Amino acid sequence: MASNLDYLDPTLIPLEEKVKAYLEAEEDLRKATVEAKSLPDAAASEDFANQAFEHRPATGSFDQHADEVEQRIQNMQDDLALLRQEVLALLPTRNEFVKVNLGYGPSRVGAFAVESADTSKAEPHYELRIVH
Numbered sequence: 007m008a009s010n011l012d013y014l015d016p017t018l019i020p021l022e023e024k025v026k027a028y029l030e031a032e033e034d035l036r037k038a039t040v041e042a043k044s045l046p047d048a049a050a051s052e053d054f055a056n057q058a059f060e061h062r063p064a065t066g067s068f069d070q071h072a073d074e075v076e077q078r079i080q081n082m083q084d085d086l087a088l089l090r091q092e093v094l095a096l097l098p099t100r101n102e103f104v105k106v107n108l109g110y111g112p113s114r115v116g117a118f119a120v121e122s123a124d125t126s127k128a129e130p131h132y133e134l135r136i137v138h
Contacts, residue, residue: 014107021096022106025115025136028089029108035082042075090134100132113138 094117097104103114117132 018104018106021093021104021115022108024089024093024096025106025113026108028086028093028134029136029138031082031086031089035079035086038075038079038082042072042079045072045075093134094132103135103137108138110138 093115097115097117100117101119103116105112106115107113114135114137116135118135119130120133122131
């Protein structure tokens with residue numbers, strides 16, 4: 007029975023917080039990606055509305071929204087990679103799951119070695135897996 011309560015270990019709290027932050031960042035990235043994919047539709051409807059009312063954009067103006075969204079997505083990907091490295095550093099073991107409390111019972115987090123195409127690397131590449 008004690009093994010079922012391992013996820014309540016207070017030493018795992020920093021890991022739990024990093025995993026929660028990682029999951030939130032992953033969700034934000036997904037939402038931003040959806041927004042970026044819907045940009046062409048929004049621009050087309052805006053162009054159609056401008057044509058209907060014979061509006062012209064101001065001289066020298068250009069649409070920066072697409073560039074801003076692309077930059078935001080890049081920043082989110084960088085933050086997600088940093089959080090991933092922090093979670094990997096906090097994991098006590100490799101190639102097995104660790105039970106953590108993400109707020110609704112035991113969840114599992116683990117880093118598992120994955121073979122890469124480049125076999126010349128001395129250190130293995132680890133894939134982060136979260137079961138919640």
